[in-house]
Amino acid sequence: MAIIDAESVVKELRSTYTSGKTKSYEWRISQLKAIMKILTYHEKDILEALRSDLNKPEHEAFVHEIAGVSSSCKLALKELHRWMKPEKAKTTIVTFPSSAEIVSEPLGVVLVISPWNYPIYLGLDPIIGAIAAGNTVVLKPSEMAPATSSVLSKLISEYMDTSAVKVVEGAVPETTSLLEQRWDKILYTGNGKVGRIVLAAAAKHLTPVLLELGGKSPVVVDSNININVAARRIISGKWGCNSGQTCVSPDYLITTKEFAPKLLSALTSEIEKFYGKDPMQSNDLSSIINAHHFDRLTKLLDDDKVSGKVVFGGRRDKTKLKIAPTIVLDVPGDSSVMNEEIFGPILPILTVNKIEDSIGIITAKEKPLAAYLFTNDKKLKEEFIRSVSAGGMAINETNLQLVELNLPFGGVGESGMGAYHGKFSFDAFSHKKGVLIRNFLGDVTARYPPYSSRKLQFLKAVLSYDILGIFRALLG
Amino acid sequence: MDRLEEGLRKTFRCGKTKEVGWRKAQLRGVLKFVEENESKIFEALKQDLGKHPVEAYRDEIGVVKKSAENCLNNIEKWMNPKKGKLPLLLFPSKGEVLPEPLGTVLIFGSWNFPISLALDPLIGALSAGNTVVVKPSELAPACSSLLYSTIPLYLDAEAIKIVEGGSDVAEQLLERRWDKIFFTGSPRVGRIIMSAAAKHLTPVTLELGGKCPVILDSFSGSDFKVAVNRIAGGKWGPCAGQACIGIDYVLVQQKSASILVELLKNCIKRYYGDNVKNLQSICRIVNKQHFERVCNLLEDPGVAASIVYGGSFDRENLMIEPTILLDPPLDAQIMTEEIFGPLLPIITLDKIEESIDFINEKPKPLAIYAFTKNDKLKKQILQETSSGSVTFNDAIIQFICDALPFGGVGQSGFGRYHGKFSFDTFSHEKAVLHRSFFLELEPRYPPWNDFKLEFIRLAYSFNYIGLLLHLLGLRTPNRSR
Numbered sequence: 001m002a003i004i005d006a007e008s009v010v011k012e013l014r015s016t017y018t019s020g021k022t023k024s025y026e027w028r029i030s031q032l033k034a035i036m037k038i039l040t041y042h043e044k045d046i047l048e049a050l051r052s053d054l055n056k057p058e059h060e061a062f063v064h065e066i067a068g069v070s071s072s073c074k075l076a077l078k079e080l081h082r083w084m085k086p087e088k089a090k091t092t093i094v095t096f097p098s099s100a101e102i103v104s105e106p107l108g109v110v111l112v113i114s115p116w117n118y119p120i121y122l123g124l125d126p127i128i129g130a131i132a133a134g135n136t137v138v139l140k141p142s143e144m145a146p147a148t149s150s151v152l153s154k155l156i157s158e159y160m161d162t163s164a165v166k167v168v169e170g171a172v173p174e175t176t177s178l179l180e181q182r183w184d185k186i187l188y189t190g191n192g193k194v195g196r197i198v199l200a201a202a203a204k205h206l207t208p209v210l211l212e213l214g215g216k217s218p219v220v221v222d223s224n225i226n227i228n229v230a231a232r233r234i235i236s237g238k239w240g241c242n243s244g245q246t247c248v249s250p251d252y253l254i255t256t257k258e259f260a261p262k263l264l265s266a267l268t269s270e271i272e273k274f275y276g277k278d279p280m281q282s283n284d285l286s287s288i289i290n291a292h293h294f295d296r297l298t299k300l301l302d303d304d305k306v307s308g309k310v311v312f313g314g315r316r317d318k319t320k321l322k323i324a325p326t327i328v329l330d331v332p333g334d335s336s337v338m339n340e341e342i343f344g345p346i347l348p349i350l351t352v353n354k355i356e357d358s359i360g361i362i363t364a365k366e367k368p369l370a371a372y373l374f375t376n377d378k379k380l381k382e383e384f385i386r387s388v389s390a391g392g393m394a395i396n397e398t399n400l401q402l403v404e405l406n407l408p409f410g411g412v413g414e415s416g417m418g419a420y421h422g423k424f425s426f427d428a429f430s431h432k433k434g435v436l437i438r439n440f441l442g443d444v445t446a447r448y449p450p451y452s453s454r455k456l457q458f459l460k461a462v463l464s465y466d467i468l469g470i471f472r473a474l475l476g
Numbered sequence: 477m478d479r480l481e482e483g484l485r486k487t488f489r490c491g492k493t494k495e496v497g498w499r500k501a502q503l504r505g506v507l508k509f510v511e512e513n514e515s516k517i518f519e520a521l522k523q524d525l526g527k528h529p530v531e532a533y534r535d536e537i538g539v540v541k542k543s544a545e546n547c548l549n550n551i552e553k554w555m556n557p558k559k560g561k562l563p564l565l566l567f568p569s570k571g572e573v574l575p576e577p578l579g580t581v582l583i584f585g586s587w588n589f590p591i592s593l594a595l596d597p598l599i600g601a602l603s604a605g606n607t608v609v610v611k612p613s614e615l616a617p618a619c620s621s622l623l624y625s626t627i628p629l630y631l632d633a634e635a636i637k638i639v640e641g642g643s644d645v646a647e648q649l650l651e652r653r654w655d656k657i658f659f660t661g662s663p664r665v666g667r668i669i670m671s672a673a674a675k676h677l678t679p680v681t682l683e684l685g686g687k688c689p690v691i692l693d694s695f696s697g698s699d700f701k702v703a704v705n706r707i708a709g710g711k712w713g714p715c716a717g718q719a720c721i722g723i724d725y726v727l728v729q730q731k732s733a734s735i736l737v738e739l740l741k742n743c744i745k746r747y748y749g750d751n752v753k754n755l756q757s758i759c760r761i762v763n764k765q766h767f768e769r770v771c772n773l774l775e776d777p778g779v780a781a782s783i784v785y786g787g788s789f790d791r792e793n794l795m796i797e798p799t800i801l802l803d804p805p806l807d808a809q810i811m812t813e814e815i816f817g818p819l820l821p822i823i824t825l826d827k828i829e830e831s832i833d834f835i836n837e838k839p840k841p842l843a844i845y846a847f848t849k850n851d852k853l854k855k856q857i858l859q860e861t862s863s864g865s866v867t868f869n870d871a872i873i874q875f876i877c878d879a880l881p882f883g884g885v886g887q888s889g890f891g892r893y894h895g896k897f898s899f900d901t902f903s904h905e906k907a908v909l910h911r912s913f914f915l916e917l918e919p920r921y922p923p924w925n926d927f928k929l930e931f932i933r934l935a936y937s938f939n940y941i942g943l944l945l946h947l948l949g950l951r952t953p954n955r956s957r
Contacts, residue, residue, distance in 0.1 A: 020860075023859070057922075057924060058924070058929070059922070059924035059928065059929050059932070060924075062929060062932065062933070063932050063936075067932065067933070067936040070936065071936055089877075089879035089880055090879045091877060091879060092877075092878070092879075094542065094876050094877065095873055095874075095876065095877045098870075098873075098877070100877055100879055100880050102880065102881065103858060103866075105862055107885070108862075108886075184886065192677060195677055196674050196675060196677060199670070199673070199674035199677065200671055200674040200675075202670070202674075203667055203670035203671040203673075203674055204667060204671075206663060206666055206667060206670065206682065206684070206886070206887060206889070206890070208890035208891075211677065213677070225913065226913035229913045229916055230913070232916070232920075232921055235921075236920060236921055240921070240922065273921075274921055274922040274923060275922065275923070276923070282922075282923070284922040284923055284924050363489075376913075385574065385908060386494075389576055389579075389904065389906065390906065391906070391907075392906060392907035392908065392909070393906060393907070393908045393909070394908070394909040394910075394911065395908070395909065395910045395911060396910070396911040396912060396913060397569075397909055397911040400909055400911070401571075401907050401908070401909035404560065404562055404571050404907075404909060406560040406561050406562065406571060407560050407571050407573060407907035407909065408573060408905055408907055409907065412578070412904040412906070413578075413579075413655065413677070414677060416677075417677070417679040418679075419905065431862065431885040432881050432892070433858075433862070433863065433864070433865055433866060433885070434864070434865035434866075434874060434877075434880030434881050434882065435858065435865065435866045435867070435868070435880075436865070436866075436867045436868065436870070436873065436874040436877055436880060437867075437868045437869070438867065438868060438869040438870040438873070439869055440698075440699040440702045440703070440869060443702045443705065443706075447534075447709055447713075448705060448708075448709050448713070448743075448746075448747055449528070449530075449713075449746075449747040449748060449756065449757035449758075450746075450747065450756060450757055451528055451529075451530035451531070451757050452530075455530055456529065456530050456533055459530065459533055459534050459538060460533065460538065463533075463534075463538035463539070463541060463542045463876070464538075464541065464542070464545070465542075465545075
């Protein structure tokens with residue numbers, strides 16, 4: 001796609017936006033309903049595309065991708081009327097007499113760049129937010145998931161208003177060309193390296209950006225817990241989510257030296273229950289996205305510092321791009337598996353003497369997108385929440401904080417900036433315009449020159465909310 | 477520079493800035509600073525900008541006091557977690573959003589309100605529990621110097637640093653990694669700041685500017701006079717027009733143009749006097765470079781010919797007379813760039829509704845001011861224009877309304893502050909989901925089968941009755957495909 005095409009795409013969307021049609025409640029609802037139709041009538045096509053791109057099990061695909069989008073869309077359909085209403089703001093004596101409100105307006109023309117791991121969910125969910133807020137939008141799906149990129153392009157152009165919602169397929173050249181244009185907002189989900197490129201491109205046009213990145217999301221496991229439930233939730237969050245190729249998946253685990261053997265035993269036993277004696281044969285595990293990432297992951301495992309520490313799993317099959325659920329124990333802190341986001345089915349377990357030591361290990365690293373703690377100890381819980389900074393957290397659970405639409409989903413530091421989901425999506429794609437309404441009553445001459453000490457007195461009183469002082473100044 | 481950043485990070489890590497007691501102590505420190513140094517602040521502002529003490533109190537000291545007091549009164553409330561309502565499906569569980577400080581932040585002040593635009597963001601950063609570097613503008617050297625020498629006497633010097641200097645110092649600061657950068661200034665420098673921030677994935681708030689228009693509808697009587705008073709006050713009152721939310725130009729119906737000009741002339745004479753060598757209660761232009769820039773706007777012959785009042789200047793004292801222009805050429809610089817000075821173009825239209833298209837052809841400004849009693853026009857302005865904010869029947873005053881977010885959109889910037897928005901802007905809102913081990917849902921886990929899939933379908937529809945029936949084996953699945 002040539003540069004000139006990106007320009008004309010934006011031009012067309014700007015013209016559609018200027019026409020005003022995307023601002024109407026009816027238009028927004030019609031587009032949200034169109035997305036529901038896509039999910040309802042083409043579930044099979046979508047699941048097939050996900051199986052093709054990621055070997056994603058149908059059940060996982062349904063829960064994470066289809067149901068994820070559908071609940072987001074249903075919430076928007078239900079709440080849009082309320083979200084679009086201006087919010088009253090309280091005024092004080094400082095601006096008396098006046099009334100104030102905050103009006104939500106669309107930003108204009110927005111760009112959503114989505115990744116390969118949840119190509120439907122992370123493509124359509126931001127679009128829901130963009131449309132609900134009244135914008136026109138371009139979606140650039142990841143070329144690393146070509147079947148879903150293609151199915152999104154086809155279905156969106158079939159069901160949605162293509163003068164306002166467009167899919168631009170392609171790879172680096174197309175993305176670069178899109179990033180050269182002026183957008184009113186960009187939402188990028190992916191890694192920190194490309195996040196920096198997106199932010200730098202946005203800086204040229206002063207475009208605000210929402211970055212959903214990643215990081216090494218730790219899970220700390222205390223003793224004195226329901227070990228089987230914890231194990232299941234950890235497995236579900238790690239291997240049950242795209243074989244660990246998920247931005248909020250537990251990346252590594254920390255527990256005490258004492259508790260580690262029991263935990264390991266619980267994990268391996270539950271993994272067998274989920275995926276059978278030979279997980280390589282299970283149909284319920286996603287594959288690695290491509291050969292490049294397969295090689296990256298196997299390199300992490302075969303590293304000198306790591307290969308001797310494999311305590312479970314380790315099997316791989318390049319022809320099927322599969323790596324079995326693998327656990328490595330007490331790898332050195334400077335091994336590569338502990339220095340980059342794993343994004344795969346390898347789980348390092350680090351052991352510490354006291355569980356509280358885990359906090360120092362976590363805070364020495366970059367702020368992750370998520371942090372998890374399994375404990376029944378209130379004090380540990382409070383210390384963890386207070387000391388660990390992360391995009392979001394879950395106690396005695398993994399990943400589910402993402403699903404809760406009343407909670408904002410976003411990163412901090414290296415894991416990103418901005419947040420969305422639920423109403424936060426609507427807000428992320430809106431400009432919140434402050435409106436102050438005054439009338440002509442009671443014009444206060446103290447505001448105007450020539451200035452005098454009496455006027456100064458009056459101003460001092462007003463700005464300190466000092467009603468008595470105001471009267472005193474007025475009466476001289 | 478290294479030691480500066482490291483020191484602040486070390487202070488942050490030790491945890492004291494997170495304590496509410498520490499934050500309140502800093503806020504009280506800011507209050508004490510402005511209260512005990514009022515005359516020094518007046519003196520510095522007089523030196524840097526020729527700002528009259530009343531203007532200085534209204535726009536700088538008073539603003540800082542109000543902000544600090546508002547924060548002190550509300551900080552505990554703001555620091556409390558916000559409860560999130562969770563669906564029955566996740567029972568038993570609890571969700572909340574916890575504000576936490578970002579860490580070590582960098583604030584760039586601006587020269588036109590060198591005290592308030594440095595201290596107001598600082599108040600936000602402190603209330604949110606961060607450590608802070610403030611770099612005041614070198615174009616207001618007396619104020620910069622006052623902040624540098626005096627703030628450490630009132631605030632925790634291990635956590636708050638004032639760094640003086642020009643663009644070379646700014647560049648050095650921008651090479652370091654910050655958890656947030658807050659910038660007030662021009663779009664050109666805003667781009668530079670954002671590009672530098674991109675390298676470290678640092679979130680930024682940019683408070684920029686734009687050509688803030690006035691839409692002046694035609695109505696009669698004393699209210700029109702009040703409107704013109706407010707327009708005059710809103711143009712020349714804040715820093716002689718050198719203000720981001722200052723009135724840039726006025727749009728008015730042709731028939732009301734001459735009365736507008738007459739009333740404005742009266743205001744000018746009353747408020748400021750009519751001798752450029754002896755103007756009262758109005759700032760001067762900040763420096764020679766900006767003085768020449770503003771004077772050059774009048775060089776264009778078409779522009780010069782449109783002057784209906786004023787136009788003279790006093791180069792020695794960097795004073796430019798409040799100047800009114802009537803219908804200067806629309807393609808002249810004075811109408812294509814932010815004026816940031818005491819020149820007021822008046823553009824006449826046949827119908828006042830035309831002002832909407834006129835404004836929409838320019839980049840989105842930080843503020844739009846509309847003086848009208850026509851509700852239909854008000855609604856049109858709100859819905860068909862975009863700007864940081866809109867104020868009806870007044871100007872500038874939205875700046876002190878803490879309930880309203882203060883910030884731009886498009887070329888006028890992004891991000892916002894004032895009141896609780898300041899606290900939020902320097903915070904990370906961390907979502908926390910609490911679950912217990914009780915009540916496990918088997919269908920969450922593989923191996924997958926149709927029963928589990930149906931369970932999940934029903935769960936996502938929050939179809940609790942269907943779920944119950946399904947679990948009891950009393951429901952036939954709905955196969956709609």
